Amino acid sequence: MTAWPIPRVSVLTKALPVAFGLLAVVLLSEPDLADRTRLALQTLLVIIWCVYIVQLIATIRTRPAEEGRGAILIVDLLAVAVPLAAFLVASDPRDVSLACGVWILKPLRDSTAFRLVAKVLANEARNLIGVVSIFGIVLIVAAVIAYFVERDAQPNSFGSIPKAMWWAVVTLSTTGYGDAIPQSLAGRVLAGLVMMCGIGVFALWAGILASGFAEEVRRLDFVNKWQLVSAVPLFAQLGAPELAGIVRALRPRHVPAGAVICRKGETGDQMFFIVEGRVGVAAAAPVELGPGAFFGEMALITGEPRTATVTAASAVTLLSLHSLDFQILLSHNPAIAETIRSTAAERGSAKLGS
Incomplete structure (x- = not known):
């Protein structure tokens, strides 16, 4: 069992x-x-x-x-x-x-999602409080005007500012229960303006929260990728600015054991760095590569199809680098370029390139 x-x-x-x-x-x-x-x-x-x-x-x-x-x-x-x-x-x-x-x-x-929500609310607290202030001002102004316009015609619904405030909340949130409806022309015009203000206020809330979520997700993604990139020995010699540039270019990829990462004969548009796990290279002399190694670079250097199939020997965490970012990396980091080219040359001579 x-x-x-x-x-x-x-x-x-x-x-x-x-x-x-x-x-x-x-x-x-x-x-x-x-x-x-x-x-x-x-x-x-x-x-x-x-x-x-x-x-x-x-x-x-x-x-x-x-x-x-x-x-x-x-x-x-x-x-x-x-x-x-x-x-x-x-x-x-x-x-x-x-x-x-x-x-x-x-x-x-134990939910990371709700921790993310709490983090976003804390980061955007000042902006959200500002929108709440606008909401409160519009709410009070609308209630006062509605009370002044409708109090005599509908004392049960608008006979006091607190009663009119309930109508203002329902209208500003565009809920529209229909229990309190202005009867006069001025009241209906006011209701239309309050509805449009409500749409604008809630759009501000949504925009602030959406941008806050996007920023926090980008930050967390950057931190995670930084940790992965810094674990690759090839990048240990880089300073923080160079490493930050590579972090933005590399894309994490998790591959289960037994999955094919790249196949012999296909066009190569990216190379891979191994962070965790091991891969098997099915070449003339099969080999396994472990953490810190890289593969797939020859297809980017020569432009020829891949010469070997690479399979995940275990669950693998990779960092992929696409061809355009690869050329930028080589032009800005001569030491890394030399390491990659020399490794590619050795593999090419032994027919281990992929």
């Missing part, structure tokens, strides 16, 4: 309690649920709550001081404290199970 990989087991052990717990919360809201079924679901919630107590203790005792530890601790604490507080305070038993809905936060504790 084949054992499951540890990461898969870890994901299941984290996801299943959340899934079963939230399913129990949903089912317990049914008023006609059988007593035996209700008791079984409540017992399941208690068991999951006990599991989260153990997890909270483990977080407190074993987590070192690391980035994101505070958020993880808060989520684990809420998962235990909120249901307990509901059990001690709530008068309606339904509220106790409803409090377990806080477990929806559990997937966030």
Whole structure:
């Protein structure tokens, strides 16, 4: 019997309690649920709550001081404290199970996606606050004008600024519930202007968040590629500016074991640097290349088709360099160019080029 990989087991052990717990919360809201079924679901919630107590203790005792530890601790604490507080305070038993809905936060504790969201919000906080200020100003101005224009015609909907503010929120967000509608011409013109302002404000929010996400993803991608490139011995001699240029040119590629990376006879438009793993070169004298080695350069130097098939002997992490970037690299870095050309010459003489 084949054992499951540890990461898969870890994901299941984290996801299943959340899934079963939230399913129990949903089912317990049914008023006609059988007593035996209700008791079984409540017992399941208690068991999951006990599991989260153990997890909270483990977080407190074993987590070192690391980035994101505070958020993880808060989520684990809420998962235990909120249901307990509901059990001690709530008068309606339904509220106790409803409090377990806080477990929806559990997937966030280890999620890189939500950490990325938090990072973007922190980076763009000043711009977002500025847009919120614009939203607030438009909201108040629209509510005051709507109150002045519609208060006599519709006292129930616009009889006070707070009432008019509800209409302004609905209109500014372009939701349009239809529970409060201006009757006068001035009120309808105001509604149209408020809608257009709302579209503009939400477009600003979307633009700020989109650019923030794109910038953060580019930064993370650059850092990851920098780590990969710096692990290649051929680039160890380069300074930071030269290395940064190569980082932008190289593209990471992960290849599973047994996959063909390039085939004999095909046109070569890129060469490869091995970061992790090993590849097999099926030439006249087959060889294996490991971390730090490169291949595929002869097709770029001579312009001829590839002369060997290269296959991943194990899971491989590669950095690919396309022909145009290859020529730029050779022209700007004579030492690297000499190393690549001399290696290509040796392989050509031994018919190991690919």
